[in-house]
Amino acid sequence: MAALLGIDLGAGSLKATLIDETGATLAEAAAPITTHNPKPGWSEQDPAEWWQALCTAVPQVLEKAGIAAGDIAAVGISAGAHIAVLEDAKGEVLRPAIMWNDQRSTAEAAELHERAGEMIIATGLNRANPTWTLCQLAWLQKHEPQVLARTERLYIAKDWLRSRLTADWTTDYSDALGALMSDVETRGWSPDICGLIGWDMATLPPVGAPEAIAGEVTEAAARATGLAAGTPVVIGSNDTTVELYGAGAIEAGQGAIKLATAGVVFLACDRPEVHPPVSCYPHIMPGLWYMASGINACATAHRWVRDTFFADLPKETAFAEMDRLAGTVAPGSDGLIFHPYLMGERAPHWDPKLRAAFIGLTLGHTRAHFARACYEGIAYALNDVLRTAKDLSGASFGDMRLLGGGARSATWRQIIADVTGLTVKVPANGDASFGAALVAGVGGGVFASPQAAVARCARILEENRPDAGRHATYARMFDLYDAARRGLTPVSHRLHAQQHESV
Structure with missing residues (x-):
């Protein structure tokens, strides 16, 4: 073999x-x-x-x-x-x-x-x-x-x-x-x-x-x-390109969300969809294209929260403890909101001067709340990208493959489903190295075509469906997240200017 x-x-x-x-x-x-x-x-x-x-x-x-x-x-x-x-x-x-x-x-x-x-x-x-x-x-x-x-x-x-x-x-x-x-x-x-x-x-x-x-x-x-x-x-x-292909999203309307260093939203389409600042690329499948847009800090923000709030724990167990604690907090993190703009932001705002923020803090918040707010804040940022892509293109998103290391977290998967209102599916192999291997198999003659490679090799392990009640809660929280981002943007710009003046 x-x-x-x-x-x-x-x-x-x-x-x-x-x-x-x-x-x-x-x-x-x-x-x-x-x-x-x-x-x-x-x-x-x-x-x-x-x-x-x-x-x-x-x-x-x-x-x-x-x-x-x-x-x-x-x-x-x-x-x-x-x-x-x-x-x-x-x-x-x-x-x-x-x-x-x-x-x-x-x-x-x-x-x-x-x-x-x-x-x-x-x-x-x-x-x-x-x-x-x-x-x-x-x-x-x-x-x-x-x-x-x-x-x-x-x-x-x-x-x-x-x-x-x-x-x-x-x-x-x-x-x-x-x-x-x-x-x-x-x-x-x-x-x-x-x-x-x-x-x-x-x-x-x-x-x-x-x-x-x-x-x-x-x-x-x-x-x-x-x-x-x-x-x-x-x-x-x-x-x-190879991730979307390897995840099995090979028909128009199928998409993916990637939880890795950057967070990326993809949607396959049957023609070039040109809606800047949403990016457009050719698909591996002949005749298909896909839209893609991403946030700067996804796993980066997750890792920063671990290193900042869970530094007392061994790194090999800190992520698991974050995940456990996040699951003990109710949706909405009791009013704690996280903007994950630790490196400015790409989509949908394309503003390198944006700053990250935790807002809504009270004496009742614990580091469990910070863990869940991290997951939710990244989900809000990805939902911001999805909303903009829908507004620009009029495209409808079906179920979404969930890719990247963050897909291993059942808590995070459900938060993304509830925030976006979309069913998320986890492929058995959802990373770029797997997709690259499939492309190699097509070129090396192991598979007769790109379609044949996916039909033989791409499988879904599990899925998370959105809950209507939690989705309604998150819709209200997202409005607050967005309002806070708009209100804090001038402050972020002033902080950026002040920092650069002192450098």
């Missing part, structure tokens, strides 16, 4: 998953990744650490599975979108990779939108904001022109990591679109958008299909990773 290896470069770790041709997990392994924040609002990673993490996780997953490297039929890699790696003529990385949640290019994004916003949206389907590579490159032109002068090749994160395995230089359309430098008509790079910042298109990689074979594992990469030389590696796609 053939094995398939999926590798996902996440914001906090790199994960390797081995599955068989029925979708059963043979083994998993992970290695941590460090994010650096050299200035407020900045977020960077060292690509060399990505490769080190891959060289750690892959031998571990092979050992855990107890299979020979030669049993792997194909490899797929995914990573976060928008993350560019710049190399010089010698193949040396020129600077740390700017992450998707970095906010430094706010001014450049605003200038690009004012100058050519309609063209960018019509051509690249999305609006310029600091998440997109185009805006980050515009910032680098102003502040680090010496780096761009030496740039010979631009990679997107998953492509750079794959190039360490195969020495190829290719991307897929979803990641080209994620750079906000592509053309929907040609499904390639856009001369018009690149021309806005004078970008040399010779530095941009060829574009191919996610399931296409990009190359084979080289002898050098085999020695570093334990993989067999000659193993096929597919081009792959970004994490959100």
Whole structure:
């Protein structure tokens, strides 16, 4: 029986998953990744650490599975979108990779939108904001022109990591679109958008299909990773694209909510739905697209609450205790509301100056309330995204797959169902490394088609249905959450200005 290896470069770790041709997990392994924040609002990673993490996780997953490297039929890699790696003529990385949640290019994004916003949206389907590579490159032109002068090749994160395995230089359309430098008509790079910042298109990689074979594992990469030389590696796609696909949302109207470092809302659709600031991407399934929009701090906020309010507990048990305590508190947390804007906010407000807040505190509140308010606040933020997507597109959301580490919490799952009013389903395998492995299986010939891979491998473990009474309670609480956000926005902006004046 053939094995398939999926590798996902996440914001906090790199994960390797081995599955068989029925979708059963043979083994998993992970290695941590460090994010650096050299200035407020900045977020960077060292690509060399990505490769080190891959060289750690892959031998571990092979050992855990107890299979020979030669049993792997194909490899797929995914990573976060928008993350560019710049190399010089010698193949040396020129600077740390700017992450998707970095906010430094706010001014450049605003200038690009004012100058050519309609063209960018019509051509690249999305609006310029600091998440997109185009805006980050515009910032680098102003502040680090010496780096761009030496740039010979631009990679997107998953492509750079794959190039360490195969020495190829290719991307897929979803990641080209994620750079906000592509053309929907040609499904390639856009001369018009690149021309806005004078970008040399010779530095941009060829574009191919996610399931296409990009190359084979080289002898050098085999020695570093334990993989067999000659193993096929597919081009792959970004994490959100393969997650939605691997979760089994392969028909228009099906969607997902991801509880990971960032919180993301997805909805599959049968045509491009262009409703900035909601993002639009091509699906793995031919002819399908999906809308996606995300909040900056999901698991990040969850972890911050753990480290701040549960620091006396061992980290390996603190999350479980948070979950238990959150389940002892009534919906609404007795009036305690959490805004999870610890890193500003992306969707739906696109305001890097927003600040997080707990409001409504009384002497009756305990840390159990803080735990539940954390879950509820993140659910409110995701509901804010859902509400905006519905208002902009008129789309109807059916049941939603729940992805990411947060999906393990029964309490959090039910809170999300009750806040949103939607049934949430938990896939047996709901992460990007699983989706990347399925894409590898299609390219490697293990599955006859993308549909066949999902039909054979994607399964639902359990579901949470919303309770009408709790949904009504949360509808009232969400109104207060939103009113408080609007009222506190001017205060957040003044605090931001004061902080930056003192830096």
